[in-house]
Amino acid sequence: MAEARVEDAQGRPLSGCPAEKARQMLADGRASLVSDDPLTIRLSYAVDIPERQPEPASPLAGERLLLHICCGPCATWTIQHLTQLGALVTGFWFNPNIHPFSEHERRRETLAAFAQQQGLPMVWEPSYEMPAFLQVVADAPQQGQRCHPCYRMRLQRTAQRAAELGYSYLCSTLLISPHQDLDIIRDEGHAAAEKHGVRFYDENLRRGFAEHHRLAKEHGLYQQRYCGCIYSEWESLSKDAATRSRA
Missing domain, CATH: 3.40.50.620 (HUPs)
Structure with missing residues (x-):
């Protein structure tokens, strides 16, 4: 199944979704088209993306x-x-x-x-x-x-x-x-x-x-x-x- 690329309202990449679902979101006005090839849509609303926590530093680093x-x-x-x-x-x-x-x-x-x-x-x-x-x-x-x-x-x-x-x-x-x-x-x-x-x-x-x-x-x-x-x-x-x- 073909997959579309998805961005939030600020243009940040999100997980992709099936192309059929992406086209439905375009039809419903919940997203705008960014590109046809590859199919890329931008959501009309912001998505709260939690910041990735840094890996804890090793106590041995540099020791x-x-x-x-x-x-x-x-x-x-x-x-x-x-x-x-x-x-x-x-x-x-x-x-x-x-x-x-x-x-x-x-x-x-x-x-x-x-x-x-x-x-x-x-x-x-x-x-x-x-x-x-x-x-x-x-x-x-x-x-x-x-x-x-x-x-x-x-x-x-x-x-x-x-x-x-x-x-x-x-x-x-x-x-x-x-x-x-x-x-x-x-x-x-x-x-x-x-x-x-x-x-x-x-x-x-x-x-x-x-x-x-x-x-x-x-x-x-x-x-x-x-x-x-x-x-x-x-x-x-x-x-x-x-x-x-x-x-």
Whole structure:
């Protein structure tokens, strides 16, 4: 069905209407003809058009943000999203939980290559503090219990570096994973931020989880099979062994 263009009495464009209806309005004197081709009519009365409300400004617009990155794949969608919100993102690597050292280096090198490809500035914590990590989780080796001090250790260091280097915000790619405890990450992030005088951006980023797998594959990034620590590695290997024994 042909559609006519419609303007209000002030010449502002409105939603179109069927051409037959437009011709009837012309015949009834409720509109005047603006153009035959394309058929355009102007209403004889004003229409109250509500003003479009501007989108609320992102709190990150123009802000320098130090992003704790646990691995390259989790960085893909997260960096893209935070950049779209207007943040000036710098990555931060500090993951003493990752075991063994060869795995730590493989993940670090994967991130380094991706950061270089994307032009992402990075801050690298130079030391591998595995003994300190084992000390803070020694009393809570069970999954869930050990994650809390692990989050705290990494987010406290991120907040400390953010404050030292003049960043307004910190955030973490841990927020993208449904395998991590979102509430505890938020609590620890805000506590770390308050201690060091910065702000923690705590958006639930899990809606990007599926897309981050696609992006990681697209960029050819190494994708690990366990969270990182020696306990999660043991749990992953135990599950694999159990699966093989049932086969």
